[in-house]
Amino acid sequence: MRVGEWVLVRFSRDPAHCVRDGDHEWSVGTALSLLRRVYPNFLDLIRGKSVLDFGCGFGYQSVALALSGARYVLGIDLSDDKIGKAKALAEKLGVAERVEFGRDVPRERLGTFDAVISQNSMEHFPSPDDELRKMRSAVSRNGAILVTFGPPWFAPYGSHMQFFTNLPWVNLLFSEDTVMRVRARYRSDGATRYEEVEGGLNRMSLAKFERLVRSCHTRIVYRKYEAVKRMDWLTKVPVARELLTNHASFILSLA
Numbered sequence: 001m002r003v004g005e006w007v008l009v010r011f012s013r014d015p016a017h018c019v020r021d022g023d024h025e026w027s028v029g030t031a032l033s034l035l036r037r038v039y040p041n042f043l044d045l046i047r048g049k050s051v052l053d054f055g056c057g058f059g060y061q062s063v064a065l066a067l068s069g070a071r072y073v074l075g076i077d078l079s080d081d082k083i084g085k086a087k088a089l090a091e092k093l094g095v096a097e098r099v100e101f102g103r104d105v106p107r108e109r110l111g112t113f114d115a116v117i118s119q120n121s122m123e124h125f126p127s128p129d130d131e132l133r134k135m136r137s138a139v140s141r142n143g144a145i146l147v148t149f150g151p152p153w154f155a156p157y158g159s160h161m162q163f164f165t166n167l168p169w170v171n172l173l174f175s176e177d178t179v180m181r182v183r184a185r186y187r188s189d190g191a192t193r194y195e196e197v198e199g200g201l202n203r204m205s206l207a208k209f210e211r212l213v214r215s216c217h218t219r220i221v222y223r224k225y226e227a228v229k230r231m232d233w234l235t236k237v238p239v240a241r242e243l244l245t246n247h248a249s250f251i252l253s254l255a
Contacts, residue, residue, distance in 0.1 A: 059086025150247030
């Protein structure tokens, strides 16, 4: 065992007592909690509006948007299984006439959405520039793109490895090879790079996202950085901003 691997193992949990990460219990009642926290007057942004839920999963957020006053919601996801369950949820809660689901935005709806929402996905997209361009093509000229994600890559737990270790910044303290070797004790997916882990990690830092915004001909009209221990003043310090921001939220408009 290499030295770095030995050290990281000593700061990691017993594999026999490790639980699955990412098993967040979604519900229609809580699906908008984050959005309402990070965006002022969020409900005013979606009431009576046409909304694209970009990466809708099982449809909880899409249905919650409709129940909170959105005129029309389209939820898109690449998983046919999730789309099927999302449709069933909309039917069950009586909003199927205002909420639709699919794998992509129909051509005739491009450029028509008042709001496009992406929650906690930007750090996982294999090609985030392509996905942001898709959002841009879907939103109307005067519409808004709401992107909220975290933790960013350089945050204490930006590597998303806290399911096996509470040691912060493992992606900075240890080589990728070392982290993947230790991770293999807890996951059997064969991943050897961060991009290959379940859900994928594209190493999305704040600076990288801001460059992405400019390259996709959009501009930031609102941003909110949430720092560790609620010390948000740290996000105004250049280096600390990257290292200590746990969550980032933006509203983008067409440039």
